[in-house]
Amino acid sequence: xxxxxxxxxxxxxxxxxxxxxxxxxxxxxxxxxxxxxxxxxxxxxxxxxxxxxxxxxxxxxxxxxxxxxxxxxxxxxxxxxxxxxxxxxxxxxxxxxxxxxxxxxxxxxxxxxxxxxxxxxxxxxxxxxxxxxxxxxxxxxxxxxxxxxxxxxxxxxxxxxxxxxxxxxxxxxxxxxxxxxxxxxxxxxxxxxxxxxxxxxxxxxxxxxxxxxxxxxxxxxxxxxxxxxxxxxxxx
Numbered sequence: 001x002x003x004x005x006x007x008x009x010x011x012x013x014x015x016x017x018x019x020x021x022x023x024x025x026x027x028x029x030x031x032x033x034x035x036x037x038x039x040x041x042x043x044x045x046x047x048x049x050x051x052x053x054x055x056x057x058x059x060x061x062x063x064x065x066x067x068x069x070x071x072x073x074x075x076x077x078x079x080x081x082x083x084x085x086x087x088x089x090x091x092x093x094x095x096x097x098x099x100x101x102x103x104x105x106x107x108x109x110x111x112x113x114x115x116x117x118x119x120x121x122x123x124x125x126x127x128x129x130x131x132x133x134x135x136x137x138x139x140x141x142x143x144x145x146x147x148x149x150x151x152x153x154x155x156x157x158x159x160x161x162x163x164x165x166x167x168x169x170x171x172x173x174x175x176x177x178x179x180x181x182x183x184x185x186x187x188x189x190x191x192x193x194x195x196x197x198x199x200x201x202x203x204x205x206x207x208x209x210x211x212x213x214x215x216x217x218x219x220x221x222x223x224x225x226x227x228x229x230x231x232x233x234x235x236x
Contacts, residue, residue: 008049013043032072039065051122069071088112091135091180094153097207102200109190110135110180117175121156122167129184137177143169152177154212158205161187 015038022034043061046054046102077083078101095103115137122128124143132155139150160167161184173179177192191198 008045011041011048015039015045029072029075032068032075032236036065036068036072039068067102087109095204095207098200098204102196102203105197106182106200106204107180109186110182112180113178115173115175115177115179119173121171121173122160122169124168124170125166127164127166128160131158131161131182131184131187132156132173133180134173135178135180137173137179140172140174141169142171150212155205155208157184158208160201162205 003189018034022031022038024193025031031143043058043065045063046057070201078099081092081100083100083104085104085107088103090234091107092103095106095206098106110133112135121130121132134152134154134156139152139154139156141148141150156171156173157167159165187201191201
């Protein structure tokens with residue numbers, strides 16, 4: 001037994017040290033592993049510190065350890081690529097800034113489809129009721145009377161979604177374009193209930209806006225870079 005070589009006082013000090021180190025670590029997985037180690041040492045101490053095991057303390061520690069294991073499993077699932085739905089694994093590289101679990105939560109609430117006919121996505125001056133990510137197909141934009149186009153792998157309606165204001169431009173997609181479509185009302189309702197979901201949406205949109213800023217050019221030459229590989233590099 002460990003207590004044949006290490007005094008019970010040392011065991012409980014080691015347990016407390018594991019908890020203290022865990023609380024100082026930002027990484028949630030390492031933190032939970034340290035707390036799991038500390039809990040295990042506490043349980044061992046409660047078994048051996050007295051002639052009779054301290055069963056109440058043992059049971060409570062086991063319950064706390066089980067809750068920690070459940071939380072640890074959730075974190076590992078969030079980080080695992082197994083969480084990415086099989087049907088959407090081909091587009092996950094476009095959202096690589098999101099952990100797999102957050103990507104799953106978002107994409108399962110979207111409708112993925114190929115447009116059978118041209119579609120007007122947003123109308124200038126009107127608040128859109130959908131948020132769209134264009135997987136493939138050119139985005140045609142009319143803004144303040146000027147017409148230009150944007151490449152795929154971008155969002156449409158993201159600024160209106162964030163600001164809850166009317167769209168600043170009219171955008172259209174051609175037949176054959178492939179898109180992800182989210183219902184704005186459902187997204188906002190989910191975001192109000194789950195802060196992690198809200199942060200995932202904002203991270204996804206922020207990455208998209210960064211790409212648009214990076215490839216925007218002079219106002220009188222509304223052309224966007226067509227090189228898909230360059231867009232992916234910028235997205236990282």
